[in-house]
Amino acid sequence: MLATLLSTTLVALEGRVIRVEVDVAPGLPGFTIVGLGDASIREARERVRGALRNSGFVHPPRRITVNLAPADVPKTGPSADLAIAIGILIGSEQFTARAGRAALIGEVSLGGEVRPVPGLLPMVAALARRGVRRVIVPAQGADEASLVGGLEVVPVATVAEAVDALRSRRRKAPARPERVELASGRVDGLGARGHVLVEATPVPDLAEVRGQAEARRALEVALAGGHGLLMIGPPGTGKTMLARTIPGLLPPLSDEESLAATIVASVSGEAPIRSLVRTPPFRAPHHTSSYAAIVGGGPRLQPGEVTRADGGVLFLDELTEFSRDVLESLRQPLEDGRVTIVRASGATTLPARFQLVAATNPCPCGYAGDETRCTCAEGVPQRYVGRISGPLRDRIDIWVTLSRVQGRAMVAATEPESSDVVAARIASARDVQRARLGGRLNARLSGRALRAHAAMSAETNRRLADLADSEKLSGRGTERLLRVGRTVADLAGSWSVEIEHLEEAARWRPPSTRPLVALAV
Amino acid sequence: MLGVGTGAPAAGVRAVTREDREALAVLLAVEGLGPMTLGRLVDAAGSPVGVLELARHSKAIDLLVDASRPSGDGERAMPADVAVRIVESLRSGDRTLREIERLHLSLVVPDDREYPRRLLAIEVPPPGLFVRGSLEALAADHVVGVVGTRHPSPSGRRIASRIGAALVRAGATVVSGLAVGIDGAAHAAVVAEGGRTVAFIGGGHARLYPTAHDRLADAIVEKGGAVVSEYAPFTEPSRGTFPQRNRLISGASDAVVVVEAGARSGALVTASWALEQGRECFVVPGPIDAPTAAGCNGFLRDWHDLAKIVSGIPQLLDDLGLAAEAGLPVLQAPDPTPQSGTAIVSSRVKLPSASSVLRNSEPAERSVAEAIVHGAVTADELVAVTRLSIGAVLGALTRLESRGLVRAIHGRYEPVGPLAGVDPMAA
Numbered sequence: 001m002l003a004t005l006l007s008t009t010l011v012a013l014e015g016r017v018i019r020v021e022v023d024v025a026p027g028l029p030g031f032t033i034v035g036l037g038d039a040s041i042r043e044a045r046e047r048v049r050g051a052l053r054n055s056g057f058v059h060p061p062r063r064i065t066v067n068l069a070p071a072d073v074p075k076t077g078p079s080a081d082l083a084i085a086i087g088i089l090i091g092s093e094q095f096t097a098r099a100g101r102a103a104l105i106g107e108v109s110l111g112g113e114v115r116p117v118p119g120l121l122p123m124v125a126a127l128a129r130r131g132v133r134r135v136i137v138p139a140q141g142a143d144e145a146s147l148v149g150g151l152e153v154v155p156v157a158t159v160a161e162a163v164d165a166l167r168s169r170r171r172k173a174p175a176r177p178e179r180v181e182l183a184s185g186r187v188d189g190l191g192a193r194g195h196v197l198v199e200a201t202p203v204p205d206l207a208e209v210r211g212q213a214e215a216r217r218a219l220e221v222a223l224a225g226g227h228g229l230l231m232i233g234p235p236g237t238g239k240t241m242l243a244r245t246i247p248g249l250l251p252p253l254s255d256e257e258s259l260a261a262t263i264v265a266s267v268s269g270e271a272p273i274r275s276l277v278r279t280p281p282f283r284a285p286h287h288t289s290s291y292a293a294i295v296g297g298g299p300r301l302q303p304g305e306v307t308r309a310d311g312g313v314l315f316l317d318e319l320t321e322f323s324r325d326v327l328e329s330l331r332q333p334l335e336d337g338r339v340t341i342v343r344a345s346g347a348t349t350l351p352a353r354f355q356l357v358a359a360t361n362p363c364p365c366g367y368a369g370d371e372t373r374c375t376c377a378e379g380v381p382q383r384y385v386g387r388i389s390g391p392l393r394d395r396i397d398i399w400v401t402l403s404r405v406q407g408r409a410m411v412a413a414t415e416p417e418s419s420d421v422v423a424a425r426i427a428s429a430r431d432v433q434r435a436r437l438g439g440r441l442n443a444r445l446s447g448r449a450l451r452a453h454a455a456m457s458a459e460t461n462r463r464l465a466d467l468a469d470s471e472k473l474s475g476r477g478t479e480r481l482l483r484v485g486r487t488v489a490d491l492a493g494s495w496s497v498e499i500e501h502l503e504e505a506a507r508w509r510p511p512s513t514r515p516l517v518a519l520a521v
Numbered sequence: 522m523l524g525v526g527t528g529a530p531a532a533g534v535r536a537v538t539r540e541d542r543e544a545l546a547v548l549l550a551v552e553g554l555g556p557m558t559l560g561r562l563v564d565a566a567g568s569p570v571g572v573l574e575l576a577r578h579s580k581a582i583d584l585l586v587d588a589s590r591p592s593g594d595g596e597r598a599m600p601a602d603v604a605v606r607i608v609e610s611l612r613s614g615d616r617t618l619r620e621i622e623r624l625h626l627s628l629v630v631p632d633d634r635e636y637p638r639r640l641l642a643i644e645v646p647p648p649g650l651f652v653r654g655s656l657e658a659l660a661a662d663h664v665v666g667v668v669g670t671r672h673p674s675p676s677g678r679r680i681a682s683r684i685g686a687a688l689v690r691a692g693a694t695v696v697s698g699l700a701v702g703i704d705g706a707a708h709a710a711v712v713a714e715g716g717r718t719v720a721f722i723g724g725g726h727a728r729l730y731p732t733a734h735d736r737l738a739d740a741i742v743e744k745g746g747a748v749v750s751e752y753a754p755f756t757e758p759s760r761g762t763f764p765q766r767n768r769l770i771s772g773a774s775d776a777v778v779v780v781e782a783g784a785r786s787g788a789l790v791t792a793s794w795a796l797e798q799g800r801e802c803f804v805v806p807g808p809i810d811a812p813t814a815a816g817c818n819g820f821l822r823d824w825h826d827l828a829k830i831v832s833g834i835p836q837l838l839d840d841l842g843l844a845a846e847a848g849l850p851v852l853q854a855p856d857p858t859p860q861s862g863t864a865i866v867s868s869r870v871k872l873p874s875a876s877s878v879l880r881n882s883e884p885a886e887r888s889v890a891e892a893i894v895h896g897a898v899t900a901d902e903l904v905a906v907t908r909l910s911i912g913a914v915l916g917a918l919t920r921l922e923s924r925g926l927v928r929a930i931h932g933r934y935e936p937v938g939p940l941a942g943v944d945p946m947a948a
Contacts, residue, residue, distance in 0.1 A: 211899075211901040212901065213900050213901050213904045213911045213914075214899075214900035214901075214911065214915065214932070216911070217911045217912065217915065232932075233932060362931060368931055369930065369931025369932065369933065374672070382733055401929070401931060401932035402932050403898075403899050403931055403932030403933050466923070467919070467923070470923050488912070492912075500912075500913075500916050503915075503916035503917075503919040503920060504912050504915045504916045504919070506919040507915045507918060507919055
């Protein structure tokens with residue numbers, strides 16, 4: 001007999017509804033799955049066989065054919081396991097399901113447990129959009145699936161529980177206490193946009209960073225305007241520590257951003273999702289990361305770090321140590337806020353609106369500027385930072401150099417500001433930017449909009465030209481100066497960009513554009 | 522056709538023909554042909570052109586080797602392979618001449634009026650100097666070499682800048698070696714003052730080293746100074762050329778000041794040359810546990826009878842006899858009888874005070890600049906000392922940088938130009 005059930009698969013960040021047709025027919029015993037499944041779907045045969053046997057059901061010694069439709073969508077992952085298992089039980093008439101279409105998502109184990117799968121949120125959302133009223137999901141994914149309103153979520157821990165749930169509409173498991181409802185209208189907004197959840201290590205407070213007033217200020221300005229930031233300094237000066245405070249400095253995500261972030265977190269499957277992700281993602285891939293790890297890809301089109309950092313910060317520590325390919329791959333995301341993964345079967349575009357924060361040593365040994373410790377040959381430190389290629393250079397608005405904090409500065413420094421204080425300033429500067437026409441952060445303003453929003457007086461304009469001249473800035477460099485100046489002005493609550501704002505912003509230019517006065521190295 | 526030959530003949534000395542100059546330039550480019558041997562060859566052949574005539578002869582190698590032989594001593598003739606290279610230079614010489622033209626170099630020979638007179642007095646004066654710019658500055662009454670380590674401390678860099686600025690203000694010409702570190706700081710301070718300085722480099726002009734100082738070299742020439750090499754343009758700088766070059770830095774100077782030098786620093790070679798050539802040698806002492814002072818302190822100990830200590834910039838100018846001549850303001854001489862052990866400061870030169878340099882600065886700029894003069898180097902320290910907000914400090918730094926008073930290096934700020942010459946003790 002033929003059984004037809006619904007399940008889903010993932011295509012990049014989107015769920016796709018698939019129909020699972022199971023035909024249990026007389027004939028030579030066999031088990032075939034057709035419909036463009038990947039290796040993990042072919043292996044579903046073995047898992048399902050074991051799961052049925054060990055749950056007290058019979059794996060029928062008949063000719064079983066499973067078809068996953070539509071046949072032209074490649075299916076990946078174990079999310080259809082549960083639907084296949086239940087389909088065999090219905091097809092071999094081991095139980096009779098209630099009328100009405102049910103959808104099932106979940107991987108099964110040989111012991112018959114139902115395991116969570118990554119990407120549950122977008123998959124359930126896809127079912128909701130299709131008008132499915134009831135979905136059976138792995139118990140561990142209940143919270144995540146419940147984020148989608150408009151359909152009943154039935155969590156099951158085993159295949160046997162799934163059978164029970166289908167026999168009767170009454171669930172045995174008690175309803176989950178905290179159910180985060182999402183307005184049903186918003187469900188339609190679920191699309192190929194995402195974020196990542198990282199709540200691994202506790203976020204340090206900015207008050208724990210001693211000294212480095214210049215770098216703290218640079219970080220504040222960068223976060224306020226969404227500017228790319230590069231911190232250059234010897235080991236132990238607090239570059240990484242400063243970067244780690246970022247999650248505590250950024251304002252929480254808006255509803256829309258949050259949903260997108262939660263979807264990426266769901267697809268990444270790094271940690272169970274209990275509620276919407278409200279903290280902006282902070283991704284810090286290691287410099288040995290591969291191209292695919294950064295950009296995304298792999299057989300299942302996994303989102304890469306650039307997508308996982310969407311809406312938040314991508315922190316590249318030891319920037320100059322990343323492979324050239326990886327750094328070049330950042331070009332498109334930095335320009336367009338998205339990344340396109342092209343493969344023979346077609347191109348997929350994923351969101352990647354991250355803010356770049358990077359850190360590097362000033363030279364290979366790390367101690368340039370510290371004559372007693374730097375072991376690099378002459379000219380090497382100058383060339384080291386120069387290795388950062390053009391496109392990336394252009395996208396880094398703020399360059400800041402850190403030097404070792406001297407003992408007396410540690411003592412003299414007043415109590416450093418805490419993250420809360422700085423975060424409040426950042427949030428209000430961002431509000432100001434959002435309230436402007438277009439509502440974009442300064443880092444993403446077009447050159448024209450930037451000029452318009454700068455509202456500079458003639459005198460300020462002249463100073464900008466002076467600064468650009470004296471530092472031999474290119475057109476792009478001048479724009480970068482104005483861009484950062486706009487953010488400094490926003491932090492100061494100034495409607496127009498004034499000379500003092502530009503002069504502060506001028507500190508953050510790349511090292512190569514130092515004025516000619518510094519002739520001797 | 523060539524830039525070779527701009528040198529005017531000194532009075533009473535035979536004019537050097539352009540052909541001879543070109544021939545000399547070609548011969549100077551021959552690897553392994555030192556000034557002594559070259560001198561003997563020229564003497565034997567009558568002129569540089571004569572040497573190249575010999576090289577055209579069918580038995581050129583033998584003739585050249587014979588000509589290089591010191592009278593009565595058969596063992597020290599030049600090796601045959603150098604003679605071979607002289608013959609080869611007949612063909613390769615054009616390349617050297619073209620490069621001389623391209624780089625706008627002039628070849629100055631001892632017979633020229635502009636050949637530095639102090640160099641004529643050293644043991645082996647270079648037979649030719651490839652000069653970019655003008656050597657006029659070396660004819661000044663006072664020429665002082667300022668040398669030191671390539672890896673200075675911020676304080677050493679500051680001292681080099683101050684000495685350079687003070688010397689040029691006092692009317693002296695500063696000579697150094699264009700190296701990174703102390704040399705560069707001294708040159709740059711002079712250039713910032715709009716003064717003339719001369720850099721002797723340790724390789725050919727076409728192999729300018731260090732490349733990081735190419736703009737500094739341009740600026741030196743632009744301000745009327747010169748970049749000078751005794752090596753032909755394509756000569757690679759090497760381990761051997763620098764110590765040779767050092768004898769020119771000391772030789773062209775009346776006195777040499779060593780600012781900072783590690784235990785094995787090349788600056789000590791220059792200092793030793795200075796003593797050997799009968800020049801005065803001043804050494805800035807340092808803490809006994811600082812690696813950048815080890816060479817200085819060691820030299821002072823080893824040559825305590827000859828080397829002099831720099832106890833302060835005014836004192837240095839005084840010791841050099843520069844104060845009176847420069848017509849600088851002379852301080853009232855303090856009470857000659859020291860009371861309760863207070864030392865008499867023999868300072869008669871007054872360096873500009875911070876307030877005079879910062880006359881036209883607004884308050885934030887002024888307090889940041891003063892903090893830097895007093896030794897604050899990081900933004901943290903500036904914020905702590907000035908009690909300004911970080912934003913105000915950064916803005917002030919940009920303005921000071923635009924005015925050429927401060928520069929940032931590796932996250933530290935240091936005074937340059939007029940501010941580097943400021944006396945931190947002056948009110």
